[in-house]
Amino acid sequence: MNHVRITQRQLISLLVLVRMTPQTLNCTTLNIVRIPTIGLIADLIGTALAVPLVYLVAKASAGRPGETFFARTRRVLGKPVGTIVCVWITIFFLLIPLMVLGSVGNSFSTAIMPDTPMLVFVVVLAFLAANAARRGLEVVGRLSEVLAPAVVTALLSIAVFSVNRMDFGYLRPIFLPGGYGDLVAPVSSVFSYFTMFTVIAMLLPHLDSPRSGIANSLAALLICGALIVIMCIAMISTFGPTTNAIVLHAFALARTASIGTFFERFEVLMMVVWTTGAATTAAVFIWAAAEAIGEAFSLRTSAAIAYPLGWIVSLFSLTSLNTTFRFFDFSTGPWVIFSAATAVLVTGLSLFIAIADRRKETNPG
């Protein structure tokens, strides 16, 4: 493994950008609920459920600085099984930029530039992301360190400047018409996006102070959770019962934001958030996938794989997630199941490897 290091701030920035990008695009959680306040409850529960996931993955990853999750998997489980696990997780890592780029392309085409083909947005962003991934984690980390505060400020500004249009009465009633079963789908959807934090397993070995990895990972989770809840409250208060009919919630919220009656068009901020968030998210996961493939096949260097992975991601984005309906179907169905299974796999393996290593240390013979 090379000696690239990222700082704690870069780690937090990366994780915040990764998680908030899908939230600013197609927030499918709010589309699959009958009553919008169920989405708010799901956000809270989903964030709470993600805490043990992030803690366990971070704890297992922080224990052995300098050794990636894949290297440990192959060491403990053996090469064949370890390779299969690497491939599985590589597919998971590649699904994320595929979804994000497809979502961004759809969003730009739907909301801003209907005449521009999705191809333009997807290919340009994929190339940008692959280029950043090719340069290494340090470049991606520095990008995110600069962009994350801007993205967070933009999102909070949009929420604050929409206050005039909010009616907090729409946060009531807290009502589950179908019982607790109404929570299953939205909580799964929220949690599925938090499974992106499994990339911590790839990031923490590169952290300059590995012992602070757990605290920083949890801090990033709490920041994301708070932002998601704030945005959800803002959306429900602004759009009321029409929230679950909107395709691009954050964009629609930005269109209602204004300062007085003269400073409007905040949706431009949302376009900036989309572009920067999508490029950074895609870069992180293309880098992680390249590292995983490098580990799986014992390659001397994995950086060169970034460009081919970028092309593969953009190709599949354009062919399989090129419409809003396909994206909805995928993100609320197969993605939820696959991400949950991956989260269980990574968490279980992390624990297993940590226990196996602890036993080896205590019983060297």
Add this chain to the structure above:
Amino acid sequence: MTRMQWLAAFIALALLPLVSGCWGRQEIEDFAFVTMAGVDLGQNPGEVMLTVHIAKPSAVAGSGVMAEERRVSIVSATGPTVGAASESLAEMLPRRITWAHSTIIAIGEEYARAGIAGLIDFLARAESTRETAVLVVVKDGTALDLMSAEHGLDEIPSTAVLGMIRNAAYITSTSVISTVNDVLKLLETPGVDVTIAGMQVRPLQAVTDPSTDTPGMLERSARSPGEPEESAGSPGMFEHAMFSPGVLKRASLSSIVEMSGVAVFRGDCLVGWLNQEQSRGFRWLRGDVVSSVVVLTDPTDSLTTVSMRAMSARTHVNTAIAGGRPVVTVQAEIRANIGDSDVPPDSDAPESSRSLKTALESVIQAEVAAMIDQTARELQSDIFGFGTAVYRASPREWQQLEGQWSDLLRQIEVDIDVHAKLPQTGLSVWGH
């Protein structure tokens, strides 16, 4: 250069066209900016007529000088839906329509009675329309009437109409501001109905100066200060002197636009109107009156009047179901100042203040009661959101009552309690 460098250069060149500028770029000269739109029923059944104001850049640029032409072009098209009519407009214009600057959407009364759901859906889906556009219903007329009317102070009609709605909502509190987003939410919220500002276009008797040769044109020279209007050189007068004295060279005005209460809907269909007092009663109930003048008459002396300027209103509404019918308790706190007064100077000020408070409370109570009578009992429309209050407090109970809520509204029992406070009297204590 090495092979890899050649390859990298080739890839960069191949991608260059993708970043050469917006693929779907459109220059500003290619756009026709809609500033105001109106929807009416078409002449044929099932048809919709869409009328738009397209800003004329050359005319708008000449502001500061009285233009001899309208600042906007008026274009109409028909179609089976609003979206289809919007597409038909493209055949009449050399530019591409953009709705991004449309601030007013006018709805003819007939179209409103038939249902506005199609219009709202179009406005919510299209990417260039803005959900902050304000809606207005034209009473006893069509949207085309409103869009054909002229305005004295503002030459861009949408600015004038928006200003009038804002004044009626914020200064006199006799109307409401309903945006597309507001109406969309109200249509989807259980237990509440839509209200939209109403306007009326009244024909105005135009005057032509027989001394000029140009038919249809009126040319008046500037009047000297103090010169009575009758000697201005024209044989008659406009009913309302909307123009400052000066050279006026335009076609005679044919109509005047004025606010006309609030349009009340049940579902997405217009069912009736609130007059100005009833509209204010609605605002008292909502507790969002920021300014309004209430005229009080001394019951013992009808010539003695006091106008009270309400500064704020806070209302608490409690809705419950008792004996199978809705029981509503309204508690309102109003702060008001004395605007002007005929009360004789030797009146006892504290006693006057108490009687003024009592009179003001009675008037407000009567306005709220009249509004509820008209809306709940006559029109069976729940514009106040009593049903929403039941839904939010007890959604399962609402599920049982929802189907019969319109009928239950007829039996509504309302208890209105108003408390007025008179913190100031202006710069005078006694009347003059």
